[in-house]
Amino acid sequence: MRQDVIDLYDAFTHSKMGRRVFMERMTKLTGSAAAALAAVKLLQPDSAAAAMIAENDPRLAIDTVTIDGGPKAYWAKPAGGGNSQPGVVVIHENRGLTPYIQDVARRAAVEGFSALAPDLLSASGGTPSDPDQARDMIGTLAPTQTVEDIRTTISWLRSRPDSNGKVGLVGFCWGGGMVNLVAEAEPTLDAAVAFYGPTPPLEQVANIRAPLLLHYAGLDERVDAGIPDYRKALDDAGVKYDLYMYDGVNHAFHNDTSAERYSPEAAKLAWQRTIDFFKAHLV
Numbered sequence: 001m002r003q004d005v006i007d008l009y010d011a012f013t014h015s016k017m018g019r020r021v022f023m024e025r026m027t028k029l030t031g032s033a034a035a036a037l038a039a040v041k042l043l044q045p046d047s048a049a050a051a052m053i054a055e056n057d058p059r060l061a062i063d064t065v066t067i068d069g070g071p072k073a074y075w076a077k078p079a080g081g082g083n084s085q086p087g088v089v090v091i092h093e094n095r096g097l098t099p100y101i102q103d104v105a106r107r108a109a110v111e112g113f114s115a116l117a118p119d120l121l122s123a124s125g126g127t128p129s130d131p132d133q134a135r136d137m138i139g140t141l142a143p144t145q146t147v148e149d150i151r152t153t154i155s156w157l158r159s160r161p162d163s164n165g166k167v168g169l170v171g172f173c174w175g176g177g178m179v180n181l182v183a184e185a186e187p188t189l190d191a192a193v194a195f196y197g198p199t200p201p202l203e204q205v206a207n208i209r210a211p212l213l214l215h216y217a218g219l220d221e222r223v224d225a226g227i228p229d230y231r232k233a234l235d236d237a238g239v240k241y242d243l244y245m246y247d248g249v250n251h252a253f254h255n256d257t258s259a260e261r262y263s264p265e266a267a268k269l270a271w272q273r274t275i276d277f278f279k280a281h282l283v
Contacts, residue, residue, distance in 0.1 A: 001039065001260045003219065005029055009043045010222065010251055013094070014173075016139065019132060045100060045131065045257040052256070053106035060109050070152035071122035074102050076109035077162075084164035086282035087157040090117040091150065091171030091178050093255070096127030096134040100257045101172070108170075111275050113282070114163065118153045120146055120178075138174060143181060150182050154189065166190045166282040169210075170274060171197060173252060176215075183208045191281035193274050196251050199226035205233040212241035213277045215270045220251040242277070246270065 008029060012022040026036040055062060063075045074097060077085060088108045092101040097119035108115035121127050121137050128134050150169070158167045168191035171179035176197020183192045184200050189210040196217050212234070216224055227243075234241050246253060246266040253263040254270060 001042065002029075005039055006043065006219075006250055006260060007221075009040070010220075013135060014222065042260045043258060045095065045098065045255065046259070051099070052103055053110055055102075055106070057106065057110065060106060062106075065116075067118065067153050067156045070149050070156065071118040071120055072126065073116050073118040073153060074105055075114075075116050076102075076105040077114040078109060078112055081162055083162055085114040085160075085162050086112070086164050086278065087154075087160075087167040088113040088115045088278060088282070089150065089153050089157060089167060089169050090115055091169065091175030092117065092120065092127075093172050093252070094135050094138040094174035095131045096121050096138065098127065098131075098257075100255055104170075104172075107271070108275075108278075111279075113168075113278065114157065114160070116153060116157050118149065120149055143178075146178060147181050147185050150178060151186050154182075154186060158188075164282075168192065168278050168282050170278075171195065172254060173197065183210050183212060186210075191278060193277060195254055195270065196220055196223050198223055199230040202229060202233040205230070205239065206237040208234075208237065208239045211277075211281055212239065213274060214241060214243040215254075215273075216243070216245050217249045217251050217253050217266075218245055218247040219249060223251060242273075244270065244273065 027033050030036045061077050061079045065075050066072050090105045101117050105115040105117040124137050154167050169179050170193040172195040176194035179192050179194040180197050180200035184204040184207045187209050192210045193213040195215045249263040249266045250261040252261045254267040256262045
């Protein structure tokens with residue numbers, strides 16, 4: 001698929017552009033309404049594809065919980081319990097708690113982590129089935145309150161009797177941006193991983209105490225524009241971090257439910273680096 005078509009879809013999903021305007025522009029790019037619809041079908045997430053780890057996998061225990069004073073969450077952890085499980089909180093994209101994010105939690109759980117994926121739209125009734133509606137709802141969230149909801153989720157997971165007391169954070173797209181904000185706000189965070197997340201306020205970077213792992217997509221000009229200044233702020237503050245740029249791939253390259261943006265090779269490498277990072281800092 002042409003890069004200008006992918007870029008238009010990315011602009012639509014990360015702005016307040018209305019769907020009618022988006023489809024008009026897509027039709028001009030692709031040459032016809034039928035071609036535009038076909039392109040969108042390939043670009044938008046297909047929830048039916050989100051099942052690398054089956055929900056009934058016998059290695060896992062799955063539950064849905066309500067965090068005291070916080071959001072509802074999808075919880076995946078190793079079956080059989082144990083008294084020293086490291087925790088990972090998974091922050092969703094601007095489409096809410098989708099099957100893809102639930103699958104990411106299961107992928108972490110089969111690696112030995114107690115993985116909690118909060119629905120940060122809980123206060124508004126939860127993630128809707130319409131992804132465009134979810135995007136609009138995400139746009140109404142107050143960042144400060146969302147950061148506090150995530151901090152509450154981290155504290156809840158850390159306080160569980162089967163926890164080893166360590167919790168990491170991983171987020172994707174909008175969720176990657178939230179990871180950067182929480183890292184500035186939560187001094188007890190043990191590790192943080194952001195996938196193509198917008199950079200945080202640079203004047204607060206010095207507050208970061210957790211080691212960071214930052215994944216970026218080489219074709220993601222919108223997010224990548226902030227990397228040089230973010231990197232300088234991290235270096236000036238002495239923050240421990242690893243940053244990887246995956247050349248030739250698009251924003252959301254880890255999301256296997258979006259056929260035209262998903263990059264299997266980059267996704268596999270970035271995820272393995274994420275698991276290795278968490279095992280180094282949380283286990």
